[in-house]
Amino acid sequence: MTAPARTARGSEELIRAEEPVLAHNYHPLPVVVARAEGAWVEDVEGRRYLDMLAGYSALNFGHRHPALVEAAHRQLDRLTLTSRAFHNDRLAGFAERLAALTGTDMVLPMNTGAEAVESGIKVARKWAYDVKGVPADRATIVVAADNFHGRTTTIVSFSTDETARSGFGPFTPGFRIVPYNDLAALEAAVDETTAAVLIEPIQGEAGVLIPDDGYLAGVRELTRRKGCLFVADEIQSGLGRTGHTLAVEHESVVPDVVLLGKALGGGIVPVSAVVGRRDVLGVLHPGEHGSTFGGNPLAAAVGTAVVELLETGAFQRRAAELGAVLREGLAALVGRGVVGFRARGLWAGVDVDPALGSGREISERLMREGILAKDTHGSTIRLAPPLTVTAEELTGALGTLEKVLTS
Incomplete structure (x- = not known):
């Protein structure tokens, strides 16, 4: 990705500007995305994040395929x-x-x-x-x-x-x-x-x-x-x-x-x-x-x-193959901050030990490490990266989750 066009307002200011003019519905993470390509997004300051949510599966084919x-x-x-x-x-x-x-x-x-x-x-x-x-x-x-x-x-x-x-x-x-x-x-x-x-x-x-x-x-x-x-x-x-x-x-x-x-x-x-x-x-x-x-x-x-x-069936096969990588990586985290998970293809619900924080808190820690995910209820987070994610990117994200849960 080329560098995003700079905005006159930074992330914190833009988030504050929403409060008086936008009715509440979602409770978004405090990141302001300005540009995206494939499985990656950039915020207004140019920080890069791996998108592990993919717009709740709206972005199965990545950003701007x-x-x-x-x-x-x-x-x-x-x-x-x-x-x-x-x-x-x-x-x-x-x-x-x-x-x-x-x-x-x-x-x-x-x-x-x-x-x-x-x-x-x-x-x-x-x-x-x-x-x-x-x-x-x-x-x-x-x-x-x-x-x-x-x-x-x-x-x-x-x-x-x-x-x-x-x-x-x-x-x-x-x-x-x-x-x-x-x-x-x-x-x-x-x-x-x-x-x-x-x-x-x-x-x-x-x-x-x-x-x-x-x-x-x-x-x-x-x-x-x-x-x-x-x-x-x-x-x-x-x-x-x-x-x-x-x-x-x-x-x-x-x-x-x-x-x-x-x-x-x-x-x-x-x-x-x-x-x-x-x-x-x-x-x-x-x-x-x-x-x-x-x-x-x-x-x-x-x-x-x-x-x-x-x-072509290529994306379906890719989800199945990378799903095995996702399941293997999550299985290795059970007992190390993860108490259980459910996964099918490139989609997983991960139950984190509540003693380590809520799903929201874990998602915020992941965000600070360059990974975007989202909580569901309690201490559960969901992972649903674009089907264009690579095995290396997926393995890196799981490594970051391990770091967040064990550091």
Whole structure:
């Protein structure tokens, strides 16, 4: 990277300047990024950091991947937005290739991950009324405790995280919450009103919680037997992160509907999608759903370039191979500041000995050593570097984590 353009204000001043004008949502680490390339970022003073979070998997292909930047530049010179009032020449190709990549029939393009989840909920309810025959306004959706699907009012209605939920009621009805990774509880909650079971194949925000082998296959068998939909939220886990295109592929499971986002926009523009079977997504008719920006030409161009990167399988293989390096490195730290971890592909939740500090405190210490990671809850931090990270960079980051935990 060339040296970043100097700003008139330094990091501390810029952080202070945010306080009176920005409403609170995240609690970011005290670093002000000004430039990035690949797996590395620089702050406004020119300090370099290895990005071990990758925008919560939105940056699976690293910062400013050349193929994605080129696709965006080409499209910026031609057409950026028509709204869905008109067709555009990029959308059909994007939908065709995304459907082929995910082994599905149809694509509903949206923008953010939360929009994909909201759209998936609408599709499931419409399917329940039109196809399953659930009486009007009685459809239910079964979800898992400790889920994270977004922060809209409907989504936080079925969150068990009181920080995300408290103070935002009244809440949307129609959801049943069961423990994650518990097929017996799931079966007990499903009845004739159930439109869908909505789960994350791996619970990211909860600490990269990986279910027992057979759980996802059990969800698939149960939903098929009970006559409801299996909706998999792959917004964080999908598009190469776990070593497969989709995390459900670890159990050779094919959901009825898959929710995609984050990495689908290549870290350049927000792009999300609901993909699934024709007889499910086909319940939507013109005027029943929509998005001014969903499927816009710029998003479709970047999204197509993302699909092209994944079509080779190279990034999926890379995540699997480097995932072995990540697991081996973390295993060596168990008993040396790490009390446990869960990892799949290039994604890990690391439980640090609480006596050494909270996840936030550990993340701040890593930041001071040139590594950017983020806490989840308690003393757990998550690691999700770009899939472009090298083995040497990954090993170096784990060495820095060891230093932070043992010094």
